[in-house]
Amino acid sequence: MLRDTWVLFRHGVSVTLQQKVGIAFGVIQPLLFLVLFGPIFATIGTWETLVPGLIVQLGLMSTGMAGFGVVFEKRLGVLERMRVTPASRLALLLGRVLNNVVTLIVQTLLLLAVAFAFGLRAPAPGLAAGFVLIVVLGAGLAALSYAVALSLNEQLFAPVMSTAVVPLVLLSGAFLPMSMAPGWLDAISHISPFRYVLEAMRDLFQGRYATGTVGAGVAVTAVFAVVCLTIGTRVFNREQA
Amino acid sequence: MIKTSGLSKTFDGGVEAVRSVDLSVEPGQIVGFLGPNGAGKTTTMRMLTTLLRPTAGTATVAGHDLIGAAKEVRRHIGYVAQGSGMPPVTPVKGELELQGLLYGLSRREVAARTAEVLARLELTGLETTFPAALSGGQRRRFDIAFALLHEPALLFLDEPTTGLDPQSRANLWDHIRSLRAEKGMTVFLTTHYLDEADALCDRLLIIDHGRIVAEGAPAELKSGGRTLDDVFLDITGRSLREENALSGQGA
Numbered sequence: 001m002l003r004d005t006w007v008l009f010r011h012g013v014s015v016t017l018q019q020k021v022g023i024a025f026g027v028i029q030p031l032l033f034l035v036l037f038g039p040i041f042a043t044i045g046t047w048e049t050l051v052p053g054l055i056v057q058l059g060l061m062s063t064g065m066a067g068f069g070v071v072f073e074k075r076l077g078v079l080e081r082m083r084v085t086p087a088s089r090l091a092l093l094l095g096r097v098l099n100n101v102v103t104l105i106v107q108t109l110l111l112l113a114v115a116f117a118f119g120l121r122a123p124a125p126g127l128a129a130g131f132v133l134i135v136v137l138g139a140g141l142a143a144l145s146y147a148v149a150l151s152l153n154e155q156l157f158a159p160v161m162s163t164a165v166v167p168l169v170l171l172s173g174a175f176l177p178m179s180m181a182p183g184w185l186d187a188i189s190h191i192s193p194f195r196y197v198l199e200a201m202r203d204l205f206q207g208r209y210a211t212g213t214v215g216a217g218v219a220v221t222a223v224f225a226v227v228c229l230t231i232g233t234r235v236f237n238r239e240q241a
Numbered sequence: 242m243i244k245t246s247g248l249s250k251t252f253d254g255g256v257e258a259v260r261s262v263d264l265s266v267e268p269g270q271i272v273g274f275l276g277p278n279g280a281g282k283t284t285t286m287r288m289l290t291t292l293l294r295p296t297a298g299t300a301t302v303a304g305h306d307l308i309g310a311a312k313e314v315r316r317h318i319g320y321v322a323q324g325s326g327m328p329p330v331t332p333v334k335g336e337l338e339l340q341g342l343l344y345g346l347s348r349r350e351v352a353a354r355t356a357e358v359l360a361r362l363e364l365t366g367l368e369t370t371f372p373a374a375l376s377g378g379q380r381r382r383f384d385i386a387f388a389l390l391h392e393p394a395l396l397f398l399d400e401p402t403t404g405l406d407p408q409s410r411a412n413l414w415d416h417i418r419s420l421r422a423e424k425g426m427t428v429f430l431t432t433h434y435l436d437e438a439d440a441l442c443d444r445l446l447i448i449d450h451g452r453i454v455a456e457g458a459p460a461e462l463k464s465g466g467r468t469l470d471d472v473f474l475d476i477t478g479r480s481l482r483e484e485n486a487l488s489g490q491g492a
Contacts (some may be wrong), residue, residue: 008343085344
């Protein structure tokens with residue numbers, strides 16, 4: 001299974017690299033927010049508060065839309081062509097997820113580099129920990145995205161996912177912290193798992209490691225990833241996926 | 242090479258697509274699987290290729306139990322679906338390599354097998370192009386190439402020549418015949434075309450309403466000076482020629 005995952009990952013990376021534009025496109029929206037909204041935000045808050053929000057937005061848009069590729073692969077019969085080989089079905093999922101995670105890593109590094117140029121100053125351990133959080137979250141999101149893509153009618157995937165991403169980004173408090181929100185909105189936002197991840201990342205970027213917020217963020221990220229990968233595995237193992 | 246007993250598939254919602262099919266295919270045969278649209282051809286084939294789980298019955302495919310040893314079955318069969326399994330915008334070469342590796346071959350083996358299979362199917366040199374630039378016949382031969390990399394003993398073809406011009410169809414028939422003659426491969430194919438069934442197949446199985454309703458060599462089925470279309474009409478109450486004309490596929 002590991003070999004098949006690796007084989008599919010390598011292939012996915014080579015295809016992704018042929019379409020470098022795709023990687024850049026995924027990171028354009030968060031970069032626009034960084035450049036055109038960041039300087040305004042910086043007058044009332046700090047870059048260390050904003051940038052984690054943009055990273056979560058990037059994660060949601062980049063890996064959340066990962067399933068789009070498999071919609072095409074299913075329609076074209078590519079997925080079925082692979083499903084008649086002895087390769088494990090879990091590997092067919094994990095190889096794809098790994099490719100999405102690597103794309104997300106490149107995009108996040110790009111975003112962080114620009115953020116540093118604008119004035120982000122976060123301690124290295126905090127950056128590294130935040131990075132791990134977004135990578136694990138992204139792996140879960142990609143798996144979930146594949147599961148949704150294979151379960152929904154193919155025409156529905158793009159509109160449903162691109163609409164779902166907007167409230168998830170807003171409710172995570174990506175642009176303005178939820179502490180500024182009225183009570184009812186703050187209450188709703190607690191449903192979104194991304195809020196906990198984001199708040200943990202903000203603490204980490206400010207050098208606060210042993211806080212309850214960080215603990216909650218790590219726990220939510222881990223549970224989210226496990227649940228999503230389980231769902232993804234189930235769907236990939238299902239006969240008609 | 243294939244032996245099924247009571248093989249059935251009832252879909253969620255109660256549609257009985259395949260009802261207790263017993264069929265057997267001997268090694269080295271080219272067997273045609275015919276039936277009107279919706280008769281259960283593709284469902285049967287998808288069960289035999291491990292893509293669908295039967296709701297009842299048992300089967301041995303390429304020497305292995307279909308249910309208990311699906312992975313072993315996959316190792317020994319090749320399957321070409323109705324649609325092309327090639328992404329249009331990536332060169333075929335990379336996809337072929339991926340397919341070979343997923344079949345468990347080493348990179349060196351993949352290179353050797355790819356060269357051999359492409360030469361056999363007269364595709365050498367075309368592997369660096371994009372599928373979008375290939376002709377219908379070339380695309381179909383590439384689809385078959387994907388299914389031959391691991392040298393399967395048994396090849397499943399789902400409507401291999403649908404949509405091809407007469408020349409490409411005849412060319413594909415020659416390739417299928419030579420796979421059997423030179424490699425001893427067993428071929429199980431569905432088709433809409435009675436002339437194809439007649440010219441290419443050693444044995445025919447006719448399925449209707451999820452049941453095998455007739456089987457035999459084309460000559461046996463045609464005994465008494467009837468055409469295959471007469472036979473088909475008698476058995477299924479439908480003319481395949483008319484169906485093909487209706488669905489715009491020609492016969």
